[in-house]
Amino acid sequence: MHRLSCCLALVLLTSAVGAAEPEKPRVPITPRWALECWLWEADHSNAAAITELLDGFAEHDIPARTIILDAPWSTRYNDFEFDRQRYPDPEKFFQEMKRRGIRVVLWMTSRVNSQSEGIALKDSRDWFDEAKAKGYLAGNGYEQHWWLGWGGFVDYANPAAMTWWHGMQQHAFDLGIDGWKLDDASLFYNSPIGTLTGTRNLPSAKERKGWMSNRDYVDHFYRDEYQHGLKQRGGDFITLARSIDNRVYPKGFAPLDAAPVTWVGDQNHTWKASQEGIEEALNYILEAARQGYCIIGSDVAGYHGPKLIPPRLYIRWAQFSTFCGLFLNGGHGERRLWQRSDEELQIVRKFAWLHNELVPYIYSQTVECHGGGKPLMRPLGPSDARGNDQGDFHYLFGDDFLVAPIHEDSPHRKVQLPAGKWRYLFDDAAVLEGPTTIERDFPLDEFPVYVREGAIVPLEVSRAYSGLGDRGSTGLVTWNIYPADGNQFTLHHPGGTSTTLSVRQQNGWTITLAGTPQPHLLRVYLPAAPQAVQRDGKPLVQGTDWRYDGAGHRLWIRTPQAFGGRYEIRPAAGT
16 A cells, blocks of 8 residues: 555656547446445454454444455465465465455456565566566566555556466466455656656557557556456456545546446545545545446555544444445554544444445446446536535535534534435434525434435345344345425346336335345335225235334335235325
């Protein structure tokens, strides 16, 4: 890991002259598993520490679907052989991860090192020299110092180099890796001339097929690794790539078509943008969304900084990450929440589960984005010339949520609600008419999120922490519905099928489910208990098929079978 800002003094950005603006590629459809909570830690990267971390998360019922193995997992950086001191039995480790249902993503770059830092085998000159002699390295093996040693870049334009490179990777694929975390050594791809002039879009280093610009090399790095992974592991494979980070590439690092999951670099355990804290993450994430990236996130509470992560910062960053495509809890600092404070444990767990509950909604938005629709996150303000958000970090999360993240160490927040009718997610009894400004304190276990009146939000609920259901909801699609005449939502499923829920008002409410039938639970906001509920013209039994929660103003209709159908909700007399 590295702070790219240390190199900016050497970089003078230039643009290709006279080049026509190419049509933006479409983002891939991110696999559902990659939308659930991720976990990693940078202080103790070994099998024992990771197993302890996952055991603790399971014991304290904190969701973790994906684990990242950070940089020192291999004997030499990017030789793709596990360090047997850190991972004594990689085969057994991967089998255990599969048994637990944990996905494994490995860190990598495009570097071939001659000397390395922080790893078992520090001197790999013979390995580097052999790769250079065989023509596998770009720029005739030109070496640079980077944050983990000295090395050069593999030549993506050389088929023989790629055969060698992918051959080394094969052991990791055979073990069953689910993705790469592609860290950006490619940023520094330059010849000596390129380094001195700071060129990024002009030719920088010579590869087998001729001169290649840094931009071209970056595109190769992301696209080639993603496509090779798909060939090896199928459509479930992902790469975690950079989107926006320090404006080195104003339109983004990874090309959109090789960006199934992205993050925005290495923030500090602080608040202010001037200190590279949560405000910097917000700026970069919202700018990435403007550029068309769909699934974006940041390390919860920042990657590095003071050893002790401030508790309120940890909580607020986790809450913000709940309403990002990627919930990435990791970096330096204590990640064992049970070793921190009970308050942090309770609140972060609640919001981590809420993020997982939102996966059907998030996945459906990614399918729509892939098809040419809007990205998941939609900033409400423009950015200035330096890329700083001008909308006070307000954004829409899909079509139905307005999020105004808390970015200062204060519970007070001013929220600008757009036009329309809105409800506060954590106390949704009142309807608020926008546009309007709300100023209030938000307690630590709540967050400034508002849901649009008329929203239909599909959820996957299996716990009671968020209040949207409980363990009895497991295995059912929970449709959270704020009824409005004419509204509908299409829930996309892996494999290309879908289910559409639509709402009509006529002598009460009619809710219709069409498409692929699934077991489901309708959670309908109603101010009063209904007189009767029917499905396909047949009455449903109160207490068995449906119930009304007066305190929460919710009608619950439970259908554990894979039904579509038409529900009719008749209001009580006088309502």
